[in-house]
Amino acid sequence: MAETRQVKATLSLKSRVAIAVTSVLVLGGVVVLIAALAYGRQAAREAYDRLLLGAAADIAGTILVHDGVAVVDMPVSAFELLSLAPDDRIRYRVVGPDGKTLTGDEAVPLPPEKDGEGSTFYDGTFGTEPARYVAFTRRFAERSFSGPVKVIVGHTLLARRELARDIAQNALLVLGIAGAAMAVFAWLVVSRALRPLQRIGAALAAREPTDLTPLSLSAPQEVAGMLASLNGFMTRLQRQSVATGNLIGDAAHQLRTPVAAIRAQAQLAASETDPVKRNRIVNRVQERAAGLGHLLDQLLSRAMIIHRADSEPAAQLDLRDVAVETLEACDDLLVQAGLEVELQLADRVVPVRGDALSLTEAGKNLLINALRHGRAPIRLGVSDGPTVRLWVSDGGGGPPAGSAATLSTRFAGAGRSGGSGIGLAIAREVAEGHGGRIRMNHDGARFTVALELPRMSG
Amino acid sequence: MRRLAALALASLPLSAPAAELTASFGPEDAARQATVRSTTDIAALGPVIEAYLDTRPNTRILYEQWGSNDLYTLSAADCVAGQAGADLIISSALHHLVDLVNQGCAESYASNATRALPAQLVWRNQLWGVTREPAVMVYNRELLAPEDIPRSRFDLLDLLRPSGSRFAGRVATYDIEDSGLGFLLAFSDSLEATTFGGLMEAFGRSGAVATCCSAEIIDAVTAGRFMVAYNVLGSYALQRAREEERLGVVAPKDYTLVLARAAMIPHGAGSASVAGDLIDYLLSPAGRDELEAQDLIVRLGEEDGAPIEVSGAVETIERRIPLDPTLLVATDDDKREIFVHRWRDAFPQVE
Numbered sequence: 001m002a003e004t005r006q007v008k009a010t011l012s013l014k015s016r017v018a019i020a021v022t023s024v025l026v027l028g029g030v031v032v033l034i035a036a037l038a039y040g041r042q043a044a045r046e047a048y049d050r051l052l053l054g055a056a057a058d059i060a061g062t063i064l065v066h067d068g069v070a071v072v073d074m075p076v077s078a079f080e081l082l083s084l085a086p087d088d089r090i091r092y093r094v095v096g097p098d099g100k101t102l103t104g105d106e107a108v109p110l111p112p113e114k115d116g117e118g119s120t121f122y123d124g125t126f127g128t129e130p131a132r133y134v135a136f137t138r139r140f141a142e143r144s145f146s147g148p149v150k151v152i153v154g155h156t157l158l159a160r161r162e163l164a165r166d167i168a169q170n171a172l173l174v175l176g177i178a179g180a181a182m183a184v185f186a187w188l189v190v191s192r193a194l195r196p197l198q199r200i201g202a203a204l205a206a207r208e209p210t211d212l213t214p215l216s217l218s219a220p221q222e223v224a225g226m227l228a229s230l231n232g233f234m235t236r237l238q239r240q241s242v243a244t245g246n247l248i249g250d251a252a253h254q255l256r257t258p259v260a261a262i263r264a265q266a267q268l269a270a271s272e273t274d275p276v277k278r279n280r281i282v283n284r285v286q287e288r289a290a291g292l293g294h295l296l297d298q299l300l301s302r303a304m305i306i307h308r309a310d311s312e313p314a315a316q317l318d319l320r321d322v323a324v325e326t327l328e329a330c331d332d333l334l335v336q337a338g339l340e341v342e343l344q345l346a347d348r349v350v351p352v353r354g355d356a357l358s359l360t361e362a363g364k365n366l367l368i369n370a371l372r373h374g375r376a377p378i379r380l381g382v383s384d385g386p387t388v389r390l391w392v393s394d395g396g397g398g399p400p401a402g403s404a405a406t407l408s409t410r411f412a413g414a415g416r417s418g419g420s421g422i423g424l425a426i427a428r429e430v431a432e433g434h435g436g437r438i439r440m441n442h443d444g445a446r447f448t449v450a451l452e453l454p455r456m457s458g
Numbered sequence: 459m460r461r462l463a464a465l466a467l468a469s470l471p472l473s474a475p476a477a478e479l480t481a482s483f484g485p486e487d488a489a490r491q492a493t494v495r496s497t498t499d500i501a502a503l504g505p506v507i508e509a510y511l512d513t514r515p516n517t518r519i520l521y522e523q524w525g526s527n528d529l530y531t532l533s534a535a536d537c538v539a540g541q542a543g544a545d546l547i548i549s550s551a552l553h554h555l556v557d558l559v560n561q562g563c564a565e566s567y568a569s570n571a572t573r574a575l576p577a578q579l580v581w582r583n584q585l586w587g588v589t590r591e592p593a594v595m596v597y598n599r600e601l602l603a604p605e606d607i608p609r610s611r612f613d614l615l616d617l618l619r620p621s622g623s624r625f626a627g628r629v630a631t632y633d634i635e636d637s638g639l640g641f642l643l644a645f646s647d648s649l650e651a652t653t654f655g656g657l658m659e660a661f662g663r664s665g666a667v668a669t670c671c672s673a674e675i676i677d678a679v680t681a682g683r684f685m686v687a688y689n690v691l692g693s694y695a696l697q698r699a700r701e702e703e704r705l706g707v708v709a710p711k712d713y714t715l716v717l718a719r720a721a722m723i724p725h726g727a728g729s730a731s732v733a734g735d736l737i738d739y740l741l742s743p744a745g746r747d748e749l750e751a752q753d754l755i756v757r758l759g760e761e762d763g764a765p766i767e768v769s770g771a772v773e774t775i776e777r778r779i780p781l782d783p784t785l786l787v788a789t790d791d792d793k794r795e796i797f798v799h800r801w802r803d804a805f806p807q808v809e
Contacts, residue, residue, distance in 0.1 A: 074793040076649055079784040087582045089560045090783050094792075103792040127562040 040167030056136035068144035085159030097147025309433035326363030344381035362430035365423035391450035398447035484518035492732035526638030530554035537563035551638025553788035571741035587718025662804030711770035
């Protein structure tokens with residue numbers, strides 16, 4: 001329970017999608033509204049401008065010249081046309097060539113340009129209201145009457161505004177419906193897309209507490225990545241758990257015998273009255289204790305390596321540095337044994353990705369095994385290639401055949417002589433932790449054990 | 459606007475327009491008061507206003523009766539001056555009111571009653587048709603044999619056609635220059651059918667008389683000076699025909715113009731709310747009943763014994779004069795000049 005409480009639930013994905021879709025729709029709505037208003041105004045202007053022009057042309061067609069005087073026989077049809085904008089107030093004026101008003105309202109504004117051929121549209125006012133006007137010019141060339149007669153027709157803008165508003169409203173209505181449909185689809189899609197997550201959650205919740213095997217579920221690409229990571233995480237957890245279990249088992253198994261032996265010897269020493277015999281027993285207890293210390297060292301170093309394998313970030317290393325480090329770590333042992341180790345390093349950098357401490361520990365265990373069980377001359381080397389190798393060779397025959405075959409088990413070589421098997425097991429675990437392996441080889445004269453690792457590219 | 463001003467100025471020096479008659483209804487100390495200017499006779503609309511005030515004890519209505527042209531001139535001048543001399547204007551010269559509304563001289567008003575009006579009877583929420591009056595022909599029953607009664611304009615043409623017809627000089631109609639209503643009816647006739655051209659020609663040839671005013675024309679028909687009067691407003695004719703046996707009324711069966719007296723509230727009217735209330739009353743069922751009682755709402759009936767003789771289906775003969783901008787043509791100077799010119803050819807001015 002405590003763990004689940006630590007998971008802080010942030011805004012749900014559905015809400016996020018809802019917010020995203022809403023903002024897209026609102027933003028789109030604003031853009032469409034502006035566009036629709038502009039379009040509506042344009043469309044309304046064109047439609048009603050044509051109406052004005054039609055009425056003006058109609059009026060112009062009824063101008064008659066009679067005895068040198070132009071008379072307008074105002075046609076009802078022109079006003080029927082203008083009545084298509086039912087609530088708009090209408091204004092007209094017919095201006096003769098001399099600028100005199102033939103008929104109509106003298107207050108009607110003239111077009112901005114004086115000699116507009118054909119027709120000119122312009123904005124003006126009608127009383128306090130804005131209005132739109134057209135000036136239509138008809139030219140006369142009679143003997144008694146010649147020159148342009150301008151017919152100006154205008155009206156207020158109510159119908160134009162209403163049409164523009166209608167167009168914009170319809171556009172918004174369509175947008176609203178489309179938006180609602182999009183929102184519903186988005187909701188469905190998101191609900192569907194999130195179903196694998198729910199499935200994974202349900203699968204995890206239904207598991208036994210000890211079950212750390214990978215989940216085998218099909219999932220969409222995006223979720224599959226997460227699932228793979230989750231499985232990787234569980235694999236590591238599983239490995240750690242198994243390793244920890246092994247460590248405890250090993251420790252119990254390996255420590256029980258020497259500790260029991262020491263206890264028996266100590267009891268023996270306690271009941272021994274002969275000082276010579278007792279001294280011998282005490283010496284033996286001391287030897288055993290030293291062996292036990294070494295064993296403990298190895299067990300702890302293995303525990304450390306297992307821990308580091310999963311917790312330490314891998315760094316870029318030069319494997320030659322690891323070899324030199326290994327040699328230095330075993331310096332006191334070499335001095336103690338009075339042995340020389342021949343170092344054979346590659347000329348160039350041998351790049352590898354890994355944990356320096358773990359690799360050094362592996363190398364140390366290989367070298368110590370050679371020092372303990374091998375024969376001189378002992379060599380430590382690093383070689384480059386498609387796989388890089390940190391190797392130790394000696395003049396001996398290697399471990400007995402049975403032992404080499406059972407190298408993979410963790411009790412291999414665990415014996416009274418004190419655990420060359422644990423050293424190898426450590427090396428193996430490091431190798432596997434770095435994606436490599438341990439390879440042993442006997443060419444008749446020399447036994448070589450090598451830590452093979454993938455070479456770092458680039 | 460300037461045209462209106464010019465019109466107003468042109469007629470002012472001749473004779474300062476004055477109301478033909480005035481009357482006031484309601485208590486003098488009423489809290490609410492409104493002035494109504496109308497072309498309708500006080501006798502006709504007065505009872506309706508009294509009925510209106512029955513339920514509104516705190517309202518006073520000043521009623522001014524005007525000639526249609528004078529009312530137009532005065533209202534236009536008021537509009538130019540930016541003042542409102544009246545709170546409600548009711549006129550049968552619809553084209554005058556359409557022009558005033560078009561010039562922006564009207565106040566908007568909307569209520570459930572005005573919204574319920576058909577589109578033909580309302581314009582811009584500023585002009586409302588409140589009555590229903592057919593333009594009819596009246597005749598003298600003593601002078602016309604039943605088979606001579608003109609049922610349509612064609613019948614009238616046939617009566618006038620023979621040279622030496624006994625109808626020569628004894629047919630009358632409104633003078634379109636004197637009466638805004640006469641002009642409107644004649645103008646509407648000219649839009650409706652080509653018959654009108656023939657009719658004018660026949661009127662001219664037979665020496666028909668154009669004169670002023672419903673009452674005079676109807677009196678003359680009753681007295682027998684005229685045998686037939688053409689384009690008389692049905693409301694006046696009907697009222698007289700109820701009292702006068704000799705008077706017959708016919709709705710022409712080729713088509714009958716139906717006019718709705720229009721009401722508008724002048725811009726800046728001080729008692730626009732009273733005016734709006736009065737309009738609502740005129741459009742209400744109670745108001746309709748009162749108007750019908752005064753023959754200001756006339757329904758043409760096909761049944762026998764109906765006060766107005768109708769032959770043919772009512773729906774197909776009625777032609778409403780719509781309240782819309784097409785009536786602006788009737789106020790155009792050139793158009794009016796051309797129309798009056800043609801008219802004068804038929805009816806030489808008689809002094």
